[in-house]
Amino acid sequence: MKPETDFKTPSVAAEGIVKDFGTFTALKRVDLTIDQNEFFTLLGPSGCGKTTLLRLIAGFEAPTEGEIKLMGENIATLPPFKRSINTVFQNYALFPHMTVSENIGFGLKMLGKPRAEIAARVDEMLALVKLQDFAKRRTGQLSGGQQQRVALARALAPSPRVLLLDEPLSALDYKLRKEMQVELKRLQTETGITFIFVTHDQEEALTMSDRIAVMSAGEVLQVGDARAIYDRPANRFVADFIGEANFLEGRVESREGTQHRVALAGGTLAATGDVPVDPGAAVTVMIRPEHVQIVAEKTEGGLPALLERTVFLGTDTHYYLRMQDGAEFIAREQNRSATVTPFAPGANVHIMVDAQSTRLLRD
Numbered sequence: 001m002k003p004e005t006d007f008k009t010p011s012v013a014a015e016g017i018v019k020d021f022g023t024f025t026a027l028k029r030v031d032l033t034i035d036q037n038e039f040f041t042l043l044g045p046s047g048c049g050k051t052t053l054l055r056l057i058a059g060f061e062a063p064t065e066g067e068i069k070l071m072g073e074n075i076a077t078l079p080p081f082k083r084s085i086n087t088v089f090q091n092y093a094l095f096p097h098m099t100v101s102e103n104i105g106f107g108l109k110m111l112g113k114p115r116a117e118i119a120a121r122v123d124e125m126l127a128l129v130k131l132q133d134f135a136k137r138r139t140g141q142l143s144g145g146q147q148q149r150v151a152l153a154r155a156l157a158p159s160p161r162v163l164l165l166d167e168p169l170s171a172l173d174y175k176l177r178k179e180m181q182v183e184l185k186r187l188q189t190e191t192g193i194t195f196i197f198v199t200h201d202q203e204e205a206l207t208m209s210d211r212i213a214v215m216s217a218g219e220v221l222q223v224g225d226a227r228a229i230y231d232r233p234a235n236r237f238v239a240d241f242i243g244e245a246n247f248l249e250g251r252v253e254s255r256e257g258t259q260h261r262v263a264l265a266g267g268t269l270a271a272t273g274d275v276p277v278d279p280g281a282a283v284t285v286m287i288r289p290e291h292v293q294i295v296a297e298k299t300e301g302g303l304p305a306l307l308e309r310t311v312f313l314g315t316d317t318h319y320y321l322r323m324q325d326g327a328e329f330i331a332r333e334q335n336r337s338a339t340v341t342p343f344a345p346g347a348n349v350h351i352m353v354d355a356q357s358t359r360l361l362r363d
């Protein structure tokens, strides 16, 4: 049931997309290519334009400028129902008076498919989302998780090239959401359909996506896989939005290639950047809390800090520190042994971090 693919042409391409609503610009020249068979996530805070971009791809809205291409073809003139694209909405939008089977077969019926073909496809979809025992139930009598599965099966039944998912898990409780994340990933892999998933939940994005586009205020700030975005964020917004991060302000003292020595309050730190930044430039060094080591003695490459608070959390200890310029700094250490006592509040300590685990961000 996987769609035929050549894998070279992007499944969806957004080229120079601008979307104005009156005088407000919701999307400011967005360029994106989404590959075939990809689980692609649009991630960003509320109001950044994720849903607007999804609606443009679906054809519910037209771009002010730019083109949306599906398998290399401009689809500007195609109405939503003629695009090989389906959408799963946050509220599922099921037909409550119809049974599960009727809901799943609805799109195929609208396409005028023969009865036997619809019945076979509905059975296939019921098996895919594991709802065989619920075929005759009305959807109003199902739990939230079951309704979500029906909505997925209904959207997948006509074998669209692309499935758009707009925060489809946000109405579910935590445990069910976790289960459905695994389920969605499985459905995407098994069907080979391109999934474009919208969320503001970074953990959800990291769990499922092949690649993530981080958006803010109508712009795409970075596109990459989870690891790249977490380890090598393009800027401070991305670093802060995905995971926890410390930011230290400083100035480049010297550099060799992309390895920099940065002068900060209390000392210098070796920091890695994406591009070379010349000496004298003001920069921010990003450090993830779990990449920090705390030592009692002054050591080469260590920065002095005052330990203000220690929180023991069983598996980890969190340290809340104050740097010499007054900046707050958080470090997290795994408790690898029951015999090691965490540092106590009030201690003057030093923080150490490997240059490869730092990220130099230009101000």
Ligand code: ATP
Residues within 6 Å of the ligand: 021, 024, 026, 044, 045, 046, 047, 048, 049, 050, 051, 052, 053, 200
């Ligand atoms: P959320 O996670 O809250 O759904 P989002 O990132 O999906 O947010 P959008 O719904 O795409 O954001 O909205 C982006 C911006 O465009 C918002 O400021 C919103 O108010 C504005 N907007 C969206 N649709 C319209 C419209 N039809 N008319 C005017 N402004 C709109």
